[in-house]
Every structure is written in structure tokens, then in C-alpha cells.
Amino acid sequence: xxxxxxxxxxxxxxxxxxxxxxxxxxxxxxxxxxxxxxxxxxxxxxxxxxxxxxxxxxxxxxxxxxxxxxxxxxxxxxxxxxxxxxxxxxxxxxxxxxxxxxxxxxxxxxxxxxxxxxxxxxxxxxxxxxxxxxxxxxxxxxxxxxxxxxxxxxxxxxxxxxxxxxxxxxxxxxxxxx
Amino acid sequence: xxxxxxxxxxxxxxxxxxxxxxxxxxxxxxxxxxxxxxxxxxxxxxxxxxxxxxxxxxxxxxxxxxxxxxxxxxxxxxxxxxxxxxxxxxxxxxxxxxxxxxxxxxxxxxxxxxxxxxxxxxxxxxxxxxxxxxxxxxxxxxxxxxxxxxxxxxxxxxxxxxxxxxxxxxxxxxxxxxxxxxxxxxxxxxxxxxxxxxxxxxxxxxx
Numbered sequence: 001x002x003x004x005x006x007x008x009x010x011x012x013x014x015x016x017x018x019x020x021x022x023x024x025x026x027x028x029x030x031x032x033x034x035x036x037x038x039x040x041x042x043x044x045x046x047x048x049x050x051x052x053x054x055x056x057x058x059x060x061x062x063x064x065x066x067x068x069x070x071x072x073x074x075x076x077x078x079x080x081x082x083x084x085x086x087x088x089x090x091x092x093x094x095x096x097x098x099x100x101x102x103x104x105x106x107x108x109x110x111x112x113x114x115x116x117x118x119x120x121x122x123x124x125x126x127x128x129x130x131x132x133x134x135x136x137x138x139x140x141x142x143x144x145x146x147x148x149x150x151x152x153x154x155x156x157x158x159x160x161x162x163x164x165x166x167x168x169x170x171x172x173x174x175x176x177x178x
Numbered sequence: 179x180x181x182x183x184x185x186x187x188x189x190x191x192x193x194x195x196x197x198x199x200x201x202x203x204x205x206x207x208x209x210x211x212x213x214x215x216x217x218x219x220x221x222x223x224x225x226x227x228x229x230x231x232x233x234x235x236x237x238x239x240x241x242x243x244x245x246x247x248x249x250x251x252x253x254x255x256x257x258x259x260x261x262x263x264x265x266x267x268x269x270x271x272x273x274x275x276x277x278x279x280x281x282x283x284x285x286x287x288x289x290x291x292x293x294x295x296x297x298x299x300x301x302x303x304x305x306x307x308x309x310x311x312x313x314x315x316x317x318x319x320x321x322x323x324x325x326x327x328x329x330x331x332x333x334x335x336x337x338x339x340x341x342x343x344x345x346x347x348x349x350x351x352x353x354x355x356x357x358x359x360x361x362x363x364x365x366x367x368x369x370x371x372x373x374x375x376x377x378x379x380x381x382x383x384x385x
Contacts, residue, residue: 013214013215013217014211014212014215016214017210017211017213017214018207018211021206021207021210021211025203025206025207029197029198030192033191033192033195034190034191034192039191039195039198043198043206046206047206047209047210050206050209050210051209051210051213053210053214054210054211054213054216054217055217057214057217112189113188113189113191113194116185116186116188116189117189117191120186131182131186132186135182135183135186135187136183136186136187136190163182166182166185167182170185172185
């Protein structure tokens with residue numbers, strides 16, 4: 001008889017999920033919020049990512065870096081699937097079209113921010129995630145490459161294209177930011 | 179030059195919105211942990227939903243006992259010995275004093291067994307044949323008793339990254355490197371034929 005596969009260790013999956021959630025929730029929410037149109041959408045994204053981990057516990061690598069990379073990739077993939085459906089964008093459009101309870105100055109600022117955030121929706125989620133991780137989270141290109149399991153060259157390319165697409169969408173002079 | 183970073187930072191919702199409430203966080207946490215518990219329960223019930231072949235084997239054992247009557251029972255009413263001897267022991271990849279050299283079946287790998295037995299047949303609550311990696315290959319699911327789970331948890335808590343030996347009838351059938359402490363359940367992925375898996379499961383169950 002051959003014994004080629006390692007033993008599977010179910011252990012207490014609920015305990016592991018608790019630890020996984022407590023360890024990665026904040027980081028995952030921050031990314032989700034920067035990928036999603038609204039805070040509610042971001043919470044849904046985070047929940048979906050953890051539910052996937054709960055249903056496929058053996059797919060989640062052991063160890064902090066592996067767990068984080070797995071969760072981040074799952075979250076981006078979920079967002080990609082949502083992005084492909086127009087419903088999410090329509091809901092977002094309705095939301096930003098009806099700011100209420102703010103004075104004119106606040107409203108102008110809110111609309112300006114919403115316009116920028118809506119422009120980000122034009123980017124494919126992976127490109128958007130790369131832009132967000134680099135520009136807002138301050139991750140280096142090699143760190144993003146490692147997290148997403150892609151080459152540094154690909155990350156650099158997505159960054160360049162993302163900045164260009166965003167500048168065009170906002171009708172800004174096209175320029176490179178560092 | 180347009181600085182995209184400044185534009186994004188200014189529009190970043192995390193700068194302008196309050197973080198999700200603790201209630202929202204708890205709701206998500208509860209849903210995820212409940213899903214994990216459900217998944218574990220489903221997997222366990224799938225393991226231990228008695229397969230037809232297992233029920234047939236048990237029925238056959240009963241028929242044999244009825245047919246041969248008391249002559250089949252050990253004299254003096256002693257406990258029936260397990261037909262298959264199951265043991266779990268901690269092991270090492272390097273030889274050391276007090277360890278016993280053993281070869282892992284089918285791999286040619288040599289490991290070094292600790293003297294102490296962690297769990298035996300007596301610590302198994304149930305076992306079942308589980309579909310394996312191929313259409314005609316089967317694994318063996320083992321659920322330990324509460325006492326067995328405690329022994330496994332304690333023994334494996336500080337053994338991560340080192341091998342754990344599963345012995346059946348004295349042979350080391352597998353020696354996986356431990357990733358996490360084991361507690362209630364284990365899956366012996368031995369790539370068995372159905373007949374062999376059923377023989378082991380039936381043998382483990384009798385004690």
C-alpha cells in the first residue's frame with residue numbers, strides 16, 4: 001500500500017476560523033472598503049472571503065503570510081465577480097446621486113470624493129487592488145507581487161495602466177505618480 | 179503633474195467614514211465561525227454515515243457469531259481482541275537514543291519511533307471508509323473518543339513539523355509531517371482499495 005498523501009487534520013475548524021478572523025479582519029476590511037463602492041459592500045466582501053475559508057479550511061495555507069495572501073486573493077476574486085455584474089455599480093450610482101443631510105460645502109466635497117471613487121470602479125478589481133495597495137497602503141511592488149502571486153513586472157504594468165486609466169476617467173492631465 | 183496618490187488619499191473612504199461597528203464585526207465573525215462549525219459537522223456526518231458495505235460487514239459478523247454460537251466467543255467472556263491493531267506514535271526523522279527505527283510502508287522512508295503509544299484501538303470512537311484521491315481509492319476516517327482526542331491533542335501540541343506515525347498491525351503505514359495539533363478527527367490517506375480499507379475499519383472497530 002502506498003502512502004503518498006499527508007494526513008489531513010481537521011482539528012477544530014471553528015477555533016481556527018476564529019483566530020483567522022481575529023487576525024485578518026481589520027486588514028481585509030481596509031482593502032475591501034477601498035475596492036467596494038460602499039461600506040456595506042465592503043462588509044459583504046469580507047464576509048464572503050471568510051465564508052470561503054470556513055467552507056474550504058484545508059485550502060487556507062498555514063502561517064500568517066500564506067493566510068493573508070490567500071484571503072486577499074479570494075477577496076479580490078469575489079470583487080471581480082461582483083464587478084462583472086452591473087448591479088453593484090447601479091447601486092453605487094444611486095447612492096452617490098442622493099447625498100442628503102449635508103450643506104453645500106460638504107456636499108461638494110462628498111461629490112468630489114464620490115466621483116473619484118466611482119472612477120476607480122472603472123478599473124478591473126485586481127488593477128484597482130494593486131493601485132490601492134501601492135498608493136494607499138504603501139506596499140512595495142515586490143510585496144504586492146508576493147501577496148498576489150504575480151511578477152513584479154506585472155505589478156508595475158498594472159500600476160502604470162491604473163494611474164493612466166484613472167487620470168483619463170477624471171479628465172486630469174496624464175502624469176505618473178510615484 | 180497630476181499626483182494620483184494625493185487624489186486617492188483625499189478620496190479614501192477610510193479617512194472619512196467611521197469604521198464598522200463592533201456589532202457588525204461580531205455579526206461577521208459569528209457567521210464565519212458558524213459556517214466553519216457546520217462544515218466540520220457535515221464532513222464528519224459524511225464520514226460516519228454508515229456506508230452500505232460497512233453495514234453489510236457488521237451484519238456478516240453478527241451472522242457468523244449466531245451461526246457458531248458460544249464457540250466463537252473467547253473463553254471466560256474475555257474482551258474480543260481487535261482484528262486490526264491500530265496505534266499512533268510520535269516519530270522523528272533523525273535517530274536518537276530510545277527511538278526505534280522503522281520503515282514507512284510503500285515509501286522506503288525511514289523514521290524513528292518513540293516508545294510511547296499515544297492512542298490505540300481503545301481510543302477510537304468510530305472509523306469509516308472515506309472516498310479517496312481516485313475513483314477506486316479509499317481513505318480511513320478516524321474519530322477519537324474524548325479521552326483519545328485529549329491524548330492526541332496533548333501529544334501533538336509541541337510536535338509540529340515532525341512526523342507522526344500511524345501503525346496498523348505493527349507496520350508504519352504512514353508518517354505525515356504534523357502541521358497542526360490533532361484532536362478529534364484524523365484522516366488516514368493510505369490510498370487503499372475498498373476491500374483493504376473496509377478490512378482495516380472493521381478490524382479497528384472491534385475491541
